[in-house]
Amino acid sequence: MGLAVPLTVTDGGANDASTSDLDVERNGDSRFLMNHSVKSFSWDGLTVTVKDRETKKARDLINDIGGDVQQGELVALMGPSGCGKTTLLNVLARRPAASGAKVLGDSYVNGVKVDAGPFGRMTSYVEQEDALIGSLTVQETLQFAADLSLPSSVTKRQRMDRIRTLLEAFGIQKQASTLVGTPLRKGISGGQKRRVSVASQLITCPKILFLDEPTSGLDSTASYEVMSYAKELARANNIIIIASIHQPSTTTFQLFDKLLLLSGGRSCYFGPVVNVVSYFGQIGHPIPGQTNPAEFLLDIVSADFGGANGLAHERVQAIQQAWAESAEAKGVTQQVMGRASAEMEKKVASLSAEDMARPGPVRITAALLHRSFIKSYRDVVAYGIRIVMYLGLAVMTGTVWIRLHPSQEYIQAFVNAIFFGSAFMSFMAVAYVPAFLEDRATFAKERANGLYGAAPFLISNFLIGLPFLFLMSLLFSIVSYWLSNFRPDGSAFMTWVMWTFLDLVAAESLVVFVTAIFPNFVIALALVAFANGLWMSVSGFLVTPTILNPFWKYVFHYIDYQAYVFQGMMVNEFSQRNYSCGEGCQCMYITDLADQCQIRGTAVLETYGYATGRTGKWLGILVGIIAVYRLLGWAALHLRRT
Template identity: 30%
Template sequence: MKTKSSTSQLVVRNLVVSVKTKHILYGVNTGAQSGDLLAIMGPTGSGKTTLLNAIAGRVQSTSGEITMNGQYFNKHLRRRLGYVLQEDVFMPSLTLYETLYFTAMIRITESVSLKDKQTRIDDIVKALDLKKCLHTVIGDFFVRGLSGGEKKRANIACEFLTDPDIMLIDEPTSGLDSTTAHNLMNQLKNYATQYNKTIIATIHQPSSQVYHMFSKLLLLMDGKVAYFGKASEALNYFERIGMPCAIHFNPADFLLALLSTDDETSKKIHEEADRHKKFENVCEQNPLSNGQHSHVNHSYINNSDADNSKAGLRTGGSAVSFDDVCVVGIDKEETSVHSHHAWPTSFWTQYRMLTWRQFRQSKGRILHKYEVIESLLLAVLGGILYFQTDYSYKTLRDKMGTIFFSVTYWGFNCMIGTVTGFPAERGVIKKEREAGAYRLSAYYAAKITSDLPLILITPVLFYCIIYWMSAIGDGVLFATFLGVNLLFCTVAQSIGHIIGTAMPDMKLSLKLVNTYMLFSLLFSGFFNTHLPDWVKWAKYLSIVHYAFGCLNILSTEGMPVLWCNTTSAELNPTCTGNTTIITIADVLKDSGIDCPYFCYTASLGILFIVLRVLGYYVMKWKR
């Protein structure tokens, strides 16, 4: 198992990033090599996160170049980068160990044995001092779990597991107390040295002790480089340009204060940076600068910037020693060895692991004890209300009421359950997909599979109670009845899934679910037996209508004909003129139920397939 990286170097030259018309980074030059801990400091809004995003390929650069070992980043090379975002987003119901296990199984290639993956987890847990909380749930706003510091280390551990050569970490110490921050930075520094990794971290306000751990420092001010070079040289540099730091002053505080002072000082700092050619001699021995530039795909870069950069390199001229940012002897083969596979693991492994995690994550939510108790109570309530009613034309509305009540409850429940399950996982999926951890199709297939048994168990319990209490039918009908209901639940779930994916705002998603379900109820056939002709077609858009229609046909099968001279027929609109008898089919027709039951079942089946396929494309569109 490989954990000690071969030497690699990252070089950023003349990087310009603009979003719409706003310039964020102006010609940033920086770089780092294996074993380095490069700190990026600067006031809020100076462009630190944007720089990390650009390196990680999550933000498109306007011009400039970012290379690793002299090669431009492509999808495969980017897998050698790990990126720890500032927000620690996890599946909250999983324990730390489960989270690490999942990451190891899905993001470490299958050529590494299970035993080696386990060893890697153990090593990282030890290196980041996470043993104490290994079996604690991650937790969230509602459930207490890992502390802030532990979550941050867990986030870093997940990225370390993939064994990246270069690790980008956004604000690892923000929100941590000074001792925890110091310990974390110490662990990162040790890790970088021990395993020959490059660590690039944005740091807000490091203590002096933490500051002295940095090997290199990049100071950003308004998107421009104010200083880049050895951290130990920064104070000398500023002293030389007439900005000395008082003795015993925390260098980080001093530097941050400098970058946030008046316009006069800012102007002077920028002028000095320009005099040092914006620190563009990032890497004098960089393969790009010693004649190998030609193999690089120039279409990625702004040529004039690249030429300027080369000109700067030739003239050199820096008064400060930034020269050893880069190293020689880069193993080019190492770079390409990793470049073959589109995904770290096969579709099957991704599907299996995602199903496993999805099941664990949703279990707590869908099979929550309150959910189960609510379903059982409502089933008993419905059962009492319609207790052992017989099938007659007098009690037909009651019978239809039982079915309407059940279908409505499960329509709402399955849709709302799916929509409300999204926020917890949306951030995690986004983060993992951006890191290229798995295929969207594997995630989608896993989500469908894992939610199925969970969304079906409570409805079965519900129907076991209400069906027998309200005497809907016999044992044979029960199986069919259950089957149609479960199919209906999956259709409702599919709609919930599409709405949840298409609308990131949960409030809006819930509004849409409510609107659609109320529409669906209005046109189900239960409420309105005199629909105007021009709007009758709307029932085909109602999923409740399909289930309601089908279940009513099934349960009333075999009911005798109704003589129109009986009192129960008085209000029946079908008993008009000379009609003497009507059948149950005529009565159901008044509610708009005018197709055979298998038409309704087939429609639900087709809807299920169409909505599932649509769900995938909506997800692809919204990613």
């Protein structure tokens, strides 16, 4: 069938956990079968230290955590809020723990240390917030996950087999053609979204799967459903699954094979869930009958509430001390340290070299381009609303400056119309901020799973925007240009469209640059609006370049993309058009056509200091500004890891 793992769990039972080498060869997809399975994942002495902002002293977020997990096991990482669950999960997954944090300790796969590259390819991480694109269907979500993670050696049929099996395994085959859902279009349920998130990470057949709060926002039934699928997958496919979870119901809690209980960044228990009752009974905290064990454990290891005179804090310290001195804790340490083996090291090295290939940058860029195209025409927030906005702006400018005549009393109106149209076209690019923030969030999560870097993301983002920006420019120009009666010439009209198009591309590039640095809606919106206001001020219309303050002229005017668009449009309108002086021939501008009671348009350009014949130069500078914005955006995304 070409399928990497036996994910046939739709009947509710677990398949045989082993896959023979004969089955591997028969299936013809040996590079992706778990013929080099991860038999154990362990860690010892994990400690994360940060500098306290108030005391400036070192403070431990987690302290001396150890654990050992076997293939096919589902592990719960549990504790009260702020206990270090997410920090520990990030450390285990080799992700940044916290800003400025110092990480100590070791983790082992099959008893040996593994480099970050191979480790990242044998693991997957499902974040608390679903990294899903709402305008894609469930099947498309899995299809693009496969395109971004599987190399070309996996055939199209093998990919479809894998996707179909995952859909069936998670019970979402009936929703395959349903949109995930956007704020404007209802999609699948919350529980189904969590299953799609997990399924999309299983495309590459990871050996270790990390789940951050997989039941967050779900009711008890949906939580049990999600974790039940996770348990079946762990057993059927020999996957190690480690999930942080806050307060599971009794039935959900009993699904886990092992529990790592934290409080204040320290271990309170690590071991089989079935031994929890006996262990806490031995240390003086028996769990009452008919009580949810998870709730009881969270209550006794929480020092934040109900602890008059520090009794809760003392209780937690006693529990932590009891664990540190227990035979169970010593047994975990012995298990971790006793697994090292040269033979296992060879197997892990073989795994990283043979099984962990990823698609090349060209294929990744093509997949991102295809995905962005689907999103762009389905999600009206991305470009649909902006097209309507620009059409509205075109109607407004065209009717305010309607039927302008080629006479001197209308010259200023022509100039005003040129400035207003070009300036507000770029200003309204702030509407792209929310769409790019959504794309950036998806990129951040996919990059964290090692799928691709900043370059393919920005290249696909740039290319997919070009046809839509050109369409906006064309529609705006068709309406406003002819209504306002700008120079009636086909080549002049297409030149106007070109300047409008470059104006939008530059404005969108500014949005990409700013939002890449500040991925916050309010901050990004404010900064983009401020920047466009600055560009309007120094573009040459409000204050002509001939009298503009030298500081603003040499620091900002020459890097202002709006300035080059305004110059280009002015030259396009006035360089080859004459204007009548009106009755009495009192010409506002004295040119060689004064005796004919006309004004040559170049006289208007001279008052602004604009010369003709420089269109190519301005065009090159504008393209350079666009390139710089995009390169700075790439640098910001490349250097910023969150």
